[in-house]
Amino acid sequence: MSKRIQAKYKIDRRMGENIWGRSKSPVNAREYGPGQHGQRRKGKISDFGLQLRAKQKLKGYYGNITEKQFRRYYNEADRRKGDTGENLIGILECRLDAIVYRAKFVPTVFAARQFVNHGHVLVNGRRCNIPSALLRPGDVVEVREKAREIPMVIEAGQSPERDVPEYVSVEGLKATFVRVPSLDEVPYPVVMEPNLVVEFYSR
Template sequence: MARNTGPVCRLCRRENMKLYLKGDRCYSDKCALERRSYPPGQHGQRRGKLSNYGLQLREKQKIKRIYGLQEKQYKNYFKEADRQKGVTGTNFLVLLERRLDNTVYRLGFANSRSQARQMVRHNHFLVNGRKVNIPSYLLQPGDVVAVREKSRQIGAITEALDAVPRRGVPAWLELDKEKFQGVFRSIPTREEMNLPVQEQLVVEFYSK
């Protein structure tokens, strides 16, 4: 699968908000957005007001970059959300939050979603006692995500767990640090997700 290999701090500056793509660096004074709070590029400081289409596009790009998805995969999630009953925008965010790599990050086993994706790919996690190495695997309520016994001494995982008190664990997840496992307790509500995004703009973008 294609992935972004360029400097990710530029993405935060482009969206004018912290996307937390670099783990601990995003919480320090080294954060690029703290140093230069304007879009990257030669004309970054002179960009004017966005049109309605521009606002919709920026919101689409923001969510795509937060979860580290490619365009085709992102659009497929939206189509699936549109087919489901309920509010399309909320369904869309729920699908993204149910991804295994996102859940690994949310539980605190990784410092960023890209790191979580790599760890899942490298077979460091079990779901309900079975090895799963597909980052896009969608979790169901009651599923247990655990670090494999052989992987519990990996420095990146222990360091990420030490940072859990700072980041916190969402209400729909339950972490047991001693057992190196967590439970996907329930489908999150829009209020619980507490994401600084306007998903309705994405719905409008794809409704054209």
Template sequence: MSRFTGPRLKAMRALGVELPGLSRKSIADRPHPPGQHGNRLRKKSGFGLQLQEKQKLRLNYGLSERQMRRMMSDAKRAQGSAGDKLAELLECRLDNAVFRAGFAPTIPAARQLVNHSHCLVNGRAVNIPSYRLRIGDVIALREKSRKHPVVQESFGEPALTRPEWLSCDEAARTATVAHLPALSDIPFPIEMQLVVEYYAQRL
């Protein structure tokens, strides 16, 4: 399955949760699922609950199913809890860090900045959105890119409060990875154990 490119607000309404990485819009005005029968209460099966939690991660971080499976495999091979490691791997993606630092209004916008070589990591241009950050890495934008209206507006009013694992210098317009993120740093409610259980039978 490829990366999601459909209506973002509709996807969030279907999942019943706001995904700040996917869109800055809110589902508060229409919190029920989309469709003619959206107001009807539907009881989900165990599989349905697992799928819903997995879709939250996949849509918020803009990953294809293949990318999710590969990341889950890496998380299972690592020491410690697979759920905690998966959260760390997702948050440490460069496109997500550019978004969380406030350089872009959403993760798709951040991915575009990275793809077009606007982003620097430790002074070197990196155009791979899935680039995995490490402690001490410094994220910045090229000098010309900092003057872009979208970047200036987003940095002045970031979509989310900047996380503790990113140390941001607003004057220099840089963000440094102070420490590795944890499960609690994911900016929306998620039952990570259900995601682990979903992939337990598929890897």
């Protein structure tokens, strides 16, 4: 289990974007970066800087993914047929914690990881506590009976902040992963650029 070693909203401020689309994000009030020099005028970003930023934004969006793990996802995406950027997005969206988040069982990606870690989720009727487990189309994810009354779960389901995407079918607290999505189907609050991530790793 990887541990979050930095404040999550610091990622928002460093990127200058509300990458999770949340109303609590400090970027809504302070668009400049964190730290002593955050308000300095920004210079022109190099091509490498743009690629690095795109990689950090995409990796940061999915929570506590380590660099080693993210690189492994890229290698797998590159090995598969088709567009590497699209493949990478598809792999990331197959993660169990991503599907728990998309199904609105919890309010944030970080909460999804913790929720799965604590054993509150069943996959095809079996308990699974591995957030990085990759699902296949047709897999059914369900909140365990004893976790259904957790206030966070109730609040997340009623929140108007997000909609459930078409590639996840939800009935109550049971979700079916319908298909691996393409980039344009994933409801990112900001523009993600997997093509720049591919350029970063293929240097």
